[in-house]
Amino acid sequence: THKKRYLLKGVCEKTYKKKKLLHSNIILAANNLNIPLLLAKTRRNELFMKKLFVPGDTFRRYFYFGTLGIAVFFSFQSVFSSSGELQDIPDKEVIKKYQKILLQDPSNVNAHFNLGILYYKNSRFDEAIREFNKVIEIDPKDAEAYYNLGNIYNRKSQYDNAIQSYRKALAIRPRDAVVFHNMGNAYTNKGMIGDAITSYQMAIDIDPNLAESHKNMAYIYKQKGETSKAISSFEKAATFDPGDTALLFDLASAYEANGAQDNAILTYEKLLKADPSHKETKNRLAMLYNNKGVSCALEGKKDDAIAAYKEALQNKKDFSEVYNNLGAVYVDKGMIDDAIAMYKNALKISPNFGEVYNNLGVAYTKKKAYDDAVAAFKKALSLNKNHAGAHFNLGVIYSEKGMAEEAITEYNEVLKLTPEDFSALYNRGVLYLKNGRLDNASADMKKIIERNPRLAAAHYKLGDVYQKQGHIDDAIAEYKEALEISPDMKDALQSLENAYRIKERQEKKLMDARNAPQ
Numbered sequence: 001t002h003k004k005r006y007l008l009k010g011v012c013e014k015t016y017k018k019k020k021l022l023h024s025n026i027i028l029a030a031n032n033l034n035i036p037l038l039l040a041k042t043r044r045n046e047l048f049m050k051k052l053f054v055p056g057d058t059f060r061r062y063f064y065f066g067t068l069g070i071a072v073f074f075s076f077q078s079v080f081s082s083s084g085e086l087q088d089i090p091d092k093e094v095i096k097k098y099q100k101i102l103l104q105d106p107s108n109v110n111a112h113f114n115l116g117i118l119y120y121k122n123s124r125f126d127e128a129i130r131e132f133n134k135v136i137e138i139d140p141k142d143a144e145a146y147y148n149l150g151n152i153y154n155r156k157s158q159y160d161n162a163i164q165s166y167r168k169a170l171a172i173r174p175r176d177a178v179v180f181h182n183m184g185n186a187y188t189n190k191g192m193i194g195d196a197i198t199s200y201q202m203a204i205d206i207d208p209n210l211a212e213s214h215k216n217m218a219y220i221y222k223q224k225g226e227t228s229k230a231i232s233s234f235e236k237a238a239t240f241d242p243g244d245t246a247l248l249f250d251l252a253s254a255y256e257a258n259g260a261q262d263n264a265i266l267t268y269e270k271l272l273k274a275d276p277s278h279k280e281t282k283n284r285l286a287m288l289y290n291n292k293g294v295s296c297a298l299e300g301k302k303d304d305a306i307a308a309y310k311e312a313l314q315n316k317k318d319f320s321e322v323y324n325n326l327g328a329v330y331v332d333k334g335m336i337d338d339a340i341a342m343y344k345n346a347l348k349i350s351p352n353f354g355e356v357y358n359n360l361g362v363a364y365t366k367k368k369a370y371d372d373a374v375a376a377f378k379k380a381l382s383l384n385k386n387h388a389g390a391h392f393n394l395g396v397i398y399s400e401k402g403m404a405e406e407a408i409t410e411y412n413e414v415l416k417l418t419p420e421d422f423s424a425l426y427n428r429g430v431l432y433l434k435n436g437r438l439d440n441a442s443a444d445m446k447k448i449i450e451r452n453p454r455l456a457a458a459h460y461k462l463g464d465v466y467q468k469q470g471h472i473d474d475a476i477a478e479y480k481e482a483l484e485i486s487p488d489m490k491d492a493l494q495s496l497e498n499a500y501r502i503k504e505r506q507e508k509k510l511m512d513a514r515n516a517p518q
Contacts, residue, residue, distance in 0.1 A: 091118050091121065091122055094118060095115065095118050095119075098111045098114055098115040098118070099115070102115070107138055109135050109138045109139055109142070112131045112132070112134040112135045112138070113131070113132070113135050113142075113144070113145065115131045116128045116129075116130075116131030116132045116135065116145075116148065117148070119131060120148070120151075120152055120155075125152055125155065125156055128148075128152050129149060129152055129153075132145045132146075132148055132149045132152070133149070136149075141172050142172075143169045143170075143172040143173040143176070143179075144169075146165045146166070146168040146169035146172070147165070147166065147169040147176075147178075147179055147182075149161075149162075149165040150162045150163070150165035150166040150169065150179070150182060150183070150186070151182060153165060153186075154182065154185060154186050154189070157189070159186045159187075159189050159190040160190075162182075162183075162186040163183055163186050163187065163190075166179050166180075166182060166183035166186065167183070170183075175206050176206070177202075177203040177204075177206040177207035177210050177213070178203070178210075180199050180200070180202040180203035180206065180213075181199070181200065181203040181210060181212055181213050181216075183199045184196045184197075184198075184199030184200040184203065184213065184216060185216070187199055188216065188220065193220055193224070196216075196220060197217060197220060200213040200214075200216055200217045200220075201213075201217070204217075209240045210240075211236075211237045211240040211241035211244070211247075212237075214233045214234070214236045214237035214240070215233070215234070215237045215241075215247060217229075217233040218230045218231075218232075218233035218234040218237060218250070218251075218254070219250075221233060222250075222254060227254055227257050227258045228258065230254050231251070231254045231255065231258060231260075234247065234250060234251035234254055235251065238251055243274060245271050245274055245275050245278065248267055248268075248270060248271040248274070249268075249271060249278075249280070249281060251267050252264045252267035252268045252271065252281075252284065253284075255267060256284075256288070261288055261291065261292060264284075264288055265285065265288050265289070265292075268281050268284055268285045268288070269285070272285070282315040282316060283315070283316055285311075285312075285315040285316075286312045286313070286315040286316035286319050286322070287312075288312075289308045289309065289311040289312035289315065289322075290308070290309065290312045290319070290321065290322050290325065292308040293305040293306070293308035293309040293312065293322070293325055293326070293329075294325060296308055297325070297328070297329050297332070302329050302332055302333050305325075305329045306326065306329055306330075309322050309325055309326040309329070310326075313326075318349050319349075320345075320346040320347075320349040320350040320353055320356070321346075323342045323343070323345045323346035323349070323356075324342070324343065324346045324353070324355060324356050324359060326342045327339040327340070327341075327342035327343045327346070327356075327359060327360075327363070328359060330342060331359070331362065331363055331366065336363050336366050336367050339359075339363045340360065340363050340364070343356050343359055343360040343363065344360075347360075352383055354379075354380045354383035354384045354387060354390075355380070357376045357377070357379045357380035357383070357390075358376070358377065358380040358387060358389050358390045358393065360376045361373045361374075361375075361376030361377040361380065361390070361393055362393060364376060365393065365396065365397060365400075370397050370400065370401060373393075373397055374394065374397055377390045377393050377394045377397070378390075378394075381394075386417055388413075388414050388417040388418050388421065391410045391411075391413040391414045391417070392410065392411070392414045392421070392423065392424055394406075394407075394410045395407045395408075395410035395411045395414065395424070395427060395428075396427070398410060399427065399431065404431050404434065404435055407427075407428075407431055408428055408431050408432075411424045411425075411427055411428040411431075412428070415428070420451070422448050422451070422452060422455065425444050425447060425448055426444070426445075426448060426457065426458060426461070428444055429441045429443075429444030429445050429448070429458075429461060430461060432444065433461060433464060433465055433468070436468075438465050438468055438469055441461070441465050442462065442465045442466075442469075445458045445459075445461050445462035445465060446462065449462065454485055455485075456481075456482040456483075456485040456486035456489055456492070457482070457489075459478045459479070459481040459482040459485065459492075460478070460479065460482040460489060460491060460492040460495065462478045463475040463476070463477075463478030463479040463482065463492070463495060463496075463499070464495065466478060467495070467498075467499055467502070472499055472502055472503045472506065473503070475495075475499045476496060476499045476500065476503070479492050479493075479495050479496035479499060480496065483496065
């Protein structure tokens with residue numbers, strides 16, 4: 001009897017969780033985007049029929065091959081007449097024919113075998129087990145019967161019985177890669193991961209081209225967090241099964257998890273060539289190019305960042321975060337009108353995207369379109385009253401417009417939300433100084449210096465406060481401290497020279513007073 005086996009493609013189950021994307025913020029430092037990892041599992045099992053010579057004027061051969069997966073069971077059946085013409089016969093009728101044959105010939109091993117296949121195919125598992133046990137009773141060396149028993153037990157979640165059956169099949173035929181593969185599936189289902197890996201590796205040692213074993217090993221390594229090993233197995237599987245888009249997707253995901261963004265991009269693009277309409281791949285490419293753009297922007301590679309963001313938009317045209325990030329780069333390049341256009345595109349897609357309103361306000365500020373800027377910042381605050389950046393930026397605008405009290409109010413809001421914001425503390429201190437509130441100005445500058453003694457600007461402004469208060473020696477000490485930290489600070493140098501002149505005049509005046517006739 002000629003027995004033939006086939007491996008057909010199974011089904012991968014995927015779960016996808018989208019995490020928050022990066023929102024570029026001109027005021028605050030950007031953060032890296034963590035890409036979620038796509039998870040997938042595949043299980044490949046199969047059952048095969050033996051040919052059966054049916055008594056009568058013609059004989060028919062009944063073959064079955066397919067795969068048993070966790071999610072889906074694929075099969076097809078065909079009956080060949082003696083003339084080779086393909087005919088479809090309902091399973092129920094074929095079962096009756098085999099039962100009739102067995103009434104006449106109870107020891108017909110092929111009839112028991114094929115009847116077992118049909119029972120299995122129709123989910124009559126216990127009857128299928130009975131028939132394969134009959135085959136083994138008649139022919140204890142029938143490796144196929146043990147193999148098919150193992151597959152049925154796998155389907156019934158009786159993994160110990162499945163493993164025992166596979167072992168008996170291997171005792172008869174020790175170099176059967178497919179049996180090792182399916183035994184690996186049983187071990188995986190039992191949670192015996194080490195034994196599963198050993199079984200898959202045995203399958204690969206026998207048949208290095210067995211893509212399914214490489215894949216399943218990859219998924220196991222992926223779940224264990226051994227990303228480099230997972231990638232190696234995925235790459236080998238892809239070599240033998242380059243058209244498997246699910247495999248390419250998972251390989252690209254593994255590259256992402258390992259930080260190999262360029263390899264991930266190349267793999268996703270390869271997948272898109274095979275399936276141009278694969279939406280999830282386009283989404284992932286868009287996120288990868290967005291992240292690449294962020295990385296380039298943080299490294300100061302503005303043109304590369306722009307190119308990456310545009311690639312992202314080619315894959316996902318309604319990606320508001322990318323329009324926001326692209327606008328931020330245009331602002332950095334001084335292309336303010338282009339930046340405003342990008343921010344408006346983002347708001348068409350996501351009208352309640354508060355961060356974009358903040359960044360739009362920054363762009364208007366750079367154009368000195370202060371009324372538009374104020375409107376944008378206020379819109380950002382209407383969406384999130386605790387947006388420290390928008391409060392800060394409003395403070396800057398109000399300062400530019402000479403509205404000191406309004407600016408101070410905004411900086412106060414910033415400091416309520418982020419007490420360690422030195423920029424808001426410094427700006428408020430400068431406004432206090434300009435408006436003669438010297439004690440408040442002194443308190444702000446001292447607080448900054450206490451937390452960051454190396455901030456030259458704070459020493460310089462504290463020197464100005466002391467000078468206005470008439471504490472010239474203290475002013476000189478602060479100006480010197482500022483210049484020690486930042487020797488090129490011209491304003492501090494000029495203020496120091498002026499302080500020395502004031503001190504000189506004061507000393508001369510004091511000397512003259514002492515020498516005056518009584």
